Amino acid sequence: MTLADYAELAQRRLDPEVWDFVTGGAGDERTLADNTAAFDRVRLRPRVLSAVTRPALSTRILGRTWAAPLGVAPVAYHTLAHSDGEVATAAATGAAAVPLVVSTFAGRAFHDIAAVTTAPLWLQLYCFRDRGVTRALIERAVEAGFEALVLTVDTPRLGRRLRDERNGFRLPPGIEPANLSGTGYSAPGEHAREAFDPALDWTVVEWLRAVSPLPVLLKGILTADDARLATESGVDGIIVSNHGGRQLDGAAATLDVLPEVSAEVAGRCAVLLDGGVRRGGDVLAALALGADAVLMGRPVLHGLAAAGRDGVADVLGIVTEELAEAMTLAGCPSVADAGPELVSGSAVSAPEIGGRSAATERSRPHVSGLLREELHGSVSDPVLDTMNFLNEITHRYPDAISFAPGRPYDGFFDSEQLFTHIRRYMDHLAATGSSPAQVRDTLFQYGPTSGLIRGLIADSLRLDESIDVPAESIVVTVGCQEAMLLALRALIAGPDDALLVSSPCYVGITGAARLLDIEPTAVEEGADGFCCTALEAAIMTERGRGRRPRAFYVIPDHSNPSGSVMTVDERHELLKLAAREDLLILEDSPYRLVSPGRQLPTLKSLDRDRRVVQLGSFAKTLLPGARVGYAVADQLVTDPSGSTCLLADELSRIKSMVTVNTSALSQAVIGGMLLAGEGGVTKLNVDTACHYGEAMKATLRALEASITEAERQELGVSWNRPSGGFFLTVTVPFLADNAALARSAEEFGVIWTPMSYFYPQGGGERTLRLSVSYLSHADIHEGTARLARFIRTAASH
Numbered sequence: 001m002t003l004a005d006y007a008e009l010a011q012r013r014l015d016p017e018v019w020d021f022v023t024g025g026a027g028d029e030r031t032l033a034d035n036t037a038a039f040d041r042v043r044l045r046p047r048v049l050s051a052v053t054r055p056a057l058s059t060r061i062l063g064r065t066w067a068a069p070l071g072v073a074p075v076a077y078h079t080l081a082h083s084d085g086e087v088a089t090a091a092a093t094g095a096a097a098v099p100l101v102v103s104t105f106a107g108r109a110f111h112d113i114a115a116v117t118t119a120p121l122w123l124q125l126y127c128f129r130d131r132g133v134t135r136a137l138i139e140r141a142v143e144a145g146f147e148a149l150v151l152t153v154d155t156p157r158l159g160r161r162l163r164d165e166r167n168g169f170r171l172p173p174g175i176e177p178a179n180l181s182g183t184g185y186s187a188p189g190e191h192a193r194e195a196f197d198p199a200l201d202w203t204v205v206e207w208l209r210a211v212s213p214l215p216v217l218l219k220g221i222l223t224a225d226d227a228r229l230a231t232e233s234g235v236d237g238i239i240v241s242n243h244g245g246r247q248l249d250g251a252a253a254t255l256d257v258l259p260e261v262s263a264e265v266a267g268r269c270a271v272l273l274d275g276g277v278r279r280g281g282d283v284l285a286a287l288a289l290g291a292d293a294v295l296m297g298r299p300v301l302h303g304l305a306a307a308g309r310d311g312v313a314d315v316l317g318i319v320t321e322e323l324a325e326a327m328t329l330a331g332c333p334s335v336a337d338a339g340p341e342l343v344s345g346s347a348v349s350a351p352e353i354g355g356r357s358a359a360t361e362r363s364r365p366h367v368s369g370l371l372r373e374e375l376h377g378s379v380s381d382p383v384l385d386t387m388n389f390l391n392e393i394t395h396r397y398p399d400a401i402s403f404a405p406g407r408p409y410d411g412f413f414d415s416e417q418l419f420t421h422i423r424r425y426m427d428h429l430a431a432t433g434s435s436p437a438q439v440r441d442t443l444f445q446y447g448p449t450s451g452l453i454r455g456l457i458a459d460s461l462r463l464d465e466s467i468d469v470p471a472e473s474i475v476v477t478v479g480c481q482e483a484m485l486l487a488l489r490a491l492i493a494g495p496d497d498a499l500l501v502s503s504p505c506y507v508g509i510t511g512a513a514r515l516l517d518i519e520p521t522a523v524e525e526g527a528d529g530f531c532c533t534a535l536e537a538a539i540m541t542e543r544g545r546g547r548r549p550r551a552f553y554v555i556p557d558h559s560n561p562s563g564s565v566m567t568v569d570e571r572h573e574l575l576k577l578a579a580r581e582d583l584l585i586l587e588d589s590p591y592r593l594v595s596p597g598r599q600l601p602t603l604k605s606l607d608r609d610r611r612v613v614q615l616g617s618f619a620k621t622l623l624p625g626a627r628v629g630y631a632v633a634d635q636l637v638t639d640p641s642g643s644t645c646l647l648a649d650e651l652s653r654i655k656s657m658v659t660v661n662t663s664a665l666s667q668a669v670i671g672g673m674l675l676a677g678e679g680g681v682t683k684l685n686v687d688t689a690c691h692y693g694e695a696m697k698a699t700l701r702a703l704e705a706s707i708t709e710a711e712r713q714e715l716g717v718s719w720n721r722p723s724g725g726f727f728l729t730v731t732v733p734f735l736a737d738n739a740a741l742a743r744s745a746e747e748f749g750v751i752w753t754p755m756s757y758f759y760p761q762g763g764g765e766r767t768l769r770l771s772v773s774y775l776s777h778a779d780i781h782e783g784t785a786r787l788a789r790f791i792r793t794a795a796s797h
Contacts, residue, residue, distance in 0.1 A: 003278060003299045006315060010081070010305035018080055018172075022301050035242070035276025038253035042285040043344040047331030051545065054762030055327035056334035057320065061270050061292055062148055062215050062236060064120045067097035067738070068320045069335050070283055072312075073274045073297035074124030074150065074219075079107030079175055081305035089304055091116040092312035095739045096320070101150055101295060104137060105177045110144035118742035122148040124219065127204055128185070129197045136183040138212045147215070149208060150239065153200065154220030205233040219274065222257050224264035237270035239295065255289065259340075262290025267374070280322020284330065287338035333519075336377055378514045383507055383757075393745050401783035402751040403770040406560060406726050408594075408624055409695075410774075412688055421672030422665070428675055447664045450652040451476025453671040456679075457616075457630055463680035464593060466605045467614070473634035475651045476662045480588065480617035480629035484512045485658070486651040487551070487586055487613055487631060492518050497550040498542040502530050504758035506560045506588070509553050522761040523552070529564035530554060532573040539581050551584045551613075556603055558591040558725025561758045561769045565723065568600055575603065578611040584635070588615045593685050595724025596693030610635045613647070620726075621681045621688075622673045626666040693724060695772040698780050700728070706788035715795045726773040729755060730787075734794045736768040743794070750786035 011019050057068040072093055079085035085107040086100070093100040094117030101122045102113060114121055123141040128134050138149065177185070185195065208216050217237035218230050230238055240254050240261050254275035262271050273286045274295040286294045296319065303311030327333075330342050378384060394402055422443075429439045442452065451457075454471040461467040477483040488509075492499055499513055503522035513520050523538045525531070539549045554574075556566035566574070578585050587603045604614040614632040633647035655661075677684040700721055707717055716733040734740065736754050745751050753771070755764030775783065 001314060001318070003302070003315060003318060006299065006302040006306045006311060009307075010302040014081065014305055022081055022305065023298060032276070034253040035255070036278060037276075038255040039276050039278070039282045039285060042255065042281075042289075044281060044284060044288070044326060044330055044342055045344050046329050050331030050333075052328050052331050052333045055324055055332060056336075057324060057327075059293060059335045061272075062120070064099075064147070065097075066099060066120075066293065068283075068323060069287060069291075069293035070277075070316065070319060070323070071099040071120075071272075071293060071295045072101060072300050072316075073295035074101040074103040074152075075297045075301055076103045076105035076177075077107045077175055078301065078304060080172075081301050082308050084108075084308060086113045087116055088309040089300065089312050090114075090119075090121070091309045092316060093117060094119045094742070095313055095735070095737075096316045097737060097739050098316065102141075102146070104180070107175060107178055109178045110140050110146065114144040114146070118739065118746070120148070121146045122150050122217070123214075124150045124152060125208075126152055126195075127197045127200055128195050130184055130195075131197075131207070133180070133183045133185050133195075135211050137179060138208075138214075140179055142212060142214060148217060148236070149212060149214050150217045150219050151204065151208065152219045152241075153204075154222070154242065202229055202233050205230075205235055209234070217270070217272075221261060222254075224260045227261045227264040231265055231268045235269055237272065238265060239272045239274050240291070241274040241295075255286065258286065258289045258291060277319075280319050280324070281326045283319065283323045284326045284332070284338060285343065287335060288340055288342040290340075376515075377517075383511050383514055393741060393751055397745040397749070397751065400745045400749045400751050401775065401779050401786060403772070403775070403783060403787070404751045404753045405774055406771045407774045408620055409688075409691060412691075413623075418669060421669045421676065424672035424675050425668040428671065443664050443668055445664070447661050447667075449656045449661050450474070450648065451630070451662055452664060452667045453674070454630075456671050456674045460674050460677075460680045461632070463678075464682050465602050467602065467632070469604075469632055469634050473632055473646050473648045475631045475633065475648050475655060476667060477629040477631060477655065478659050478662050479619065479627045480590065480615050481508050481512065482655070482659060483615040483617075483629050483631040483651075484509050484553075484586070484588075485515070486654050487615065487633070488512055488516055488518060489654050490647065490650050491551050491584060491613075492516065493550075496547050498547045500535065500538055500542070500549060500552045501760060502535075502552070502554040502559070503760055504561050504755060504764055505553070505760055506555060507757055509586075509588075510760050520553075520760050522759065522763075524763070525562060525564060529559075529562070530556070530566050530570060530574075532570055532577050535574070536577060536581075539577075539583070549581060549583055551586050552578070553586040553588065554603075555588045555590075557589045557599060558595050558722055558727070560591070560725075561727050561753070561755060562729055563720055563722030563725050563727045565600065571600070571603055571606060575606055575609070575611060579609050583611070585612045586615055587612050590617045590620045591725040593621050593681055594689050594692050596689050597723065599724075604632060618670050618673075618681070621685055622670055626663075626669050628662060628666050628670045689724075692726065692773060695775065695777070695780065696722060696724065696728070698777050699770065699772045699784060702781050702784035703730075703788075706784050707791070711792075715791070717791060717795070726771050728770050728772070729767050730770060730791075731767050732791055732795065733766065734797070735765055737765065740794060744787075744790045748786045748790040748793075750783050750790060752787065 014022060059066050059069045072089060078089055082088055086102060087108050090100050090113045097119055099120035099122060101124050103124050104126050123146050125134060205216055215236035217239055218235050219239035219241050221227050221230055221238045221240055222242055227238055238261065240258050242254055254273055258273055265271050270292045271290060272293050272295055273291045277283060277294045277296045278299060283294050299315050300312055303315035332338050332342060426439050429442060454474040454476060457474050458469060458471040461469065488499065499518050499520045500523050501509060501520045503524050510520055521538055521542060523535050535552060542549045556571065558565060585603055589602055592599045604612045617629040618626065631651055633651055635647040636644050637647055637650055638644050673684065703719060712718060719730040720728055722728050737756065738754065741752065741754060753769040755767035755769050758764060772780065
């Protein structure tokens with residue numbers, strides 16, 4: 001189905017006069033035609049060999065992440081198109097994780113609309129002569145959980161609905177504004193011109209802020225002058241729109257005025273466009289000319305009329321897919337990268353200065369605070385929002401059972417032991433010759449950047465992992481996350497150096513890469529996990545692009561998120577490949593020593609050519625709150641004079657400008673724990689590894705009991721069976737996205753993690769990750785039963 005097909009089907013299903021009302025719009029008919037024609041005039045510039053395959057569509061507006069820069073515009077009386085009205089529309093926008101702007105004249109109650117979605121809901125307002133009506137409407141929206149107010153400001157004169165005048169159209173019985181009853185509104189069932197206040201001025205913004213805590217957007221801004229006044233009044237957003245009311249003859253289309261409005265706003269608030277959007281290419285054109293996102297109305301109503309919720313979902317999906325295709329063909333890797341260079345011809349008249357138009361630079365006034373566009377691009381990257389979203393869901397549904405966090409089980413923690421561990425380390429210092437003053441300084445002062453306990457860590461690696469490296473090759477870090485950051489900063493010298501990552505991939509490495517402006521190249525795992533053939537192909541591809549494959553990140557043991565384990569043969573093949581291709585391996589294996597049974601040898605223990613930089617952590621094995629990790633970097637570095645040092649020395653130099661040193665108290669606790677384990681962590685983790693192993697077995701048994709083999713085949717559900725670690729994955733027949741997660745938490749009381757979070761270049765859309773580490777067996781049993789009920793319900797829709 002295309003959008004044109006939906007329009008044709010909607011026209012056949014609706015009475016002719018209803019069709020004319022639905023498709024005619026609130027403004028002048030010529031205005032609507034001019035808006036679509038403006039998009040037809042835009043020519044997007046194609047680019048080749050850009051390596052853009054799966055562009056990032058998500059964006060963040062008013063503190064919420066949208067899956068795409070596309071929302072549903074306010075349109076009155078969805079119940080004319082379908083009996084479920086705005087409830088069906090909201091259910092579809094929730095599934096798509098995009099916002100819905102609900103009209104003042106919605107045909108369904110705010111609470112009913114809000115009950116079916118966790119995506120943002122905004123209220124479109126007309127300001128009535130009787131401000132009490134407007135206030136009551138706002139209060140009902142706030143109570144229902146709406147997140148913003150959109151005041152339509154271009155209605156001093158309502159547009160003439162010529163089709164309705166010709167048809168003598170009146171709203172059918174039973175179609176009425178569901179949220180205005182009891183507010184004092186005196187003209188139920190129709191838009192009463194006399195009801196709106198025609199004498200509004202800019203003080204209305206101040207009034208809205210006085211009666212509501214919600215952000216305020218103004219819909220109907222068409223000039224730079226009004227945009228300036230809007231930002232000076234403190235609005236949170238502007239919607240460039242011209243079809244709320246009657247327009248001047250010859251007034252410009254929305255797309256034509258967008259560049260000047262965006263230049264005037266200069267990032268001080270969000271800029272959206274509403275009017276004429278009919279294709280994914282239209283969305284990209286609007287982004288290129290200065291919009292942060294667009295709103296689309298009529299096509300959504302056509303989908304609603306044709307097929308209810310599914311029709312709306314399909315319309316949104318079509319436009320989103322078209323946007324992704326347009327971005328790919330234009331070589332645009334993300335929404336944040338869309339700029340005027342994508343548009344050909346005279347669509348952008350202002351010359352470019354450093355990627356920003358001269359008009360923007362000239363018009364930028366002094367503002368207090370910061371502009372997001374002037375911050376590093378990583379702050380807007382969705383990968384940095386993944387954990388925030390999970391935390392938000394967890395806090396919003398505290399009674400839900402959560403399979404999301406990869407946290408150690410806290411039943412093994414004893415607060416009093418902290419003091420014992422610190423005392424043991426202090427005794428160790430004294431026994432090795434430190435005076436009381438030196439012991440005091442060790443714990444109270446900054447200490448060496450490379451770390452206090454490098455010798456103890458080297459001993460534990462030798463004892464636990466058969467890794468024999470000098471203490472000087474170790475840098476003690478603030479968690480493994482800092483070790484990743486230091487390694488990437490040292491090894492990836494510029495855009496011609498390539499970082500390859502096994503995909504699906506832990507978000508910590510991709511997040512660190514984004515902070516450093518490194519775009520990782522995904523090496524897809526197969527059904528049985530990592531395969532060297534895929535890595536070799538990726539290396540050849542990068543070389544073909546003129547880049548140097550520099551490092552490959554992998555979790556070879558019980559990986560996060562897939563739970564897979566690299567075979568012994570693949571480990572040997574990987575080391576041979578690394579030597580042959582002059583590649584360094586970043587090995588991250590935090591789950592080995594908390595998994596039951598004998599573990600395969602680490603890559604570092606097999607490394608004879610110093611090809612492996614091991615990134616380690618004591619968070620899973622000893623104490624997550626200590627935030628102590630390490631990097632083993634025994635590679636030799638030669639300077640132009642021929643002198644050499646260890647890579648660890650270079651990492652330490654970088655660390656001195658990042659965290660200065662790792663907390664001495666944290667190192668003392670970990671040092672004391674290593675001493676308690678007779679130099680290693682294996683003996684300290686016998687019970688821990690048994691616990692996690694039993695938790696994994698309990699989860700697998702519960703899944704098998706909750707979803708029978710026959711049912712799995714019928715539904716298309718499957719899961720892997722890891723032998724250890726914290727995670728397993730479940731494949732499902734539906735989109736396991738943020739919207740599905742929200743429904744799972746709200747309606748079924750169970751939380752999981754979408755696997756799509758862990759694919760740097762797309763994938764995992766129908767897979768979810770379960771973490772078994774933090775839950776009791778009773779919670780595992782109940783949570784798995786809830787999950788099975790959710791899967792059955794979601795699979796049947």
